[in-house]
Amino acid sequence: MIRLIACGRMKEKWMQEGAGEYLKRIQAYDKIEMVEVADEKAPENNSEADNIKVKKKEGEHLLSRIKDDEYVILLDLAGHTIDSVQLSDKIQNLYTSGRSRIDFVIGGSLGVSEELIARADDRWCISKNTFPHQLCRIIVLEQIYRAFRILHHEPYHK
Numbered sequence: 001m002i003r004l005i006a007c008g009r010m011k012e013k014w015m016q017e018g019a020g021e022y023l024k025r026i027q028a029y030d031k032i033e034m035v036e037v038a039d040e041k042a043p044e045n046n047s048e049a050d051n052i053k054v055k056k057k058e059g060e061h062l063l064s065r066i067k068d069d070e071y072v073i074l075l076d077l078a079g080h081t082i083d084s085v086q087l088s089d090k091i092q093n094l095y096t097s098g099r100s101r102i103d104f105v106i107g108g109s110l111g112v113s114e115e116l117i118a119r120a121d122d123r124w125c126i127s128k129n130t131f132p133h134q135l136c137r138i139i140v141l142e143q144i145y146r147a148f149r150i151l152h153h154e155p156y157h158k
Contacts, residue, residue: 001031001101002091002144005065007058007108008039010134022141029148034137037061039108051110059113062105070101072120075136076112079123088147090122104140109133 010016019034026032038061040054066072071094082090094102104124107116117123126139149156 001033002026003033003035003065003070003101003103004106004137004140004144005035005037005062005103006106006133006137007037007062008133009036010137012134015134015138018138019141022138022145025145026141026148029152032144034141035065037065042110052113055108055110055113056115058108058110059116062107062112062116063119066103066105066119067101070103071099071122072103072105073122073124074112074116074120075104075106075126075140076117076120076123077125077128079125081125081127084143084146085150087143088150091144091147092151104144106133106136106140 010019023032023034037058040057042050042054046054073090091102105112105116105120107113126136126143131139146156
């Protein structure tokens with residue numbers, strides 16, 4: 001089973017529809033769930049100390065949804081980059097080694113807490129570009145779908 005655990009709600013209808021389409025496609029290969037946790041309000045003129053408090057609180061929300069036996073791939077700008085084939089290999093290797101629950105975790109707009117970084121089994125940077133966090137969910141779901149297509153030797157070019 002794969003879960004995408006993310007901070008905040010998807011608000012735009014077109015993004016919800018895009019995520020929903022990939023969730024439906026992935027279900028042909030494995031169970032998948034998208035979990036949304038509360039994000040914290042941060043004032044425009046917040047200090048670094050305020051940012052740390054927000055990240056810590058959001059990290060607590062995210063960590064509360066992760067079980068000890070789950071493999072956590074944290075989406076993180078400081079993570080490593082992998083291509084689609086490498087992601088499919090990663091998923092396959094986790095499944096064959098008995099890790100049947102994989103969590104892809106997306107933090108809030110200020111980043112992620114040190115506690116969440118410490119819990120991560122792997123850290124993945126999907127791009128050095130900056131994307132809205134809601135759009136990152138769709139990108140991650142698309143890459144998971146692509147990984148399953150690769151694993152099943154099925155074409156996927158769109």
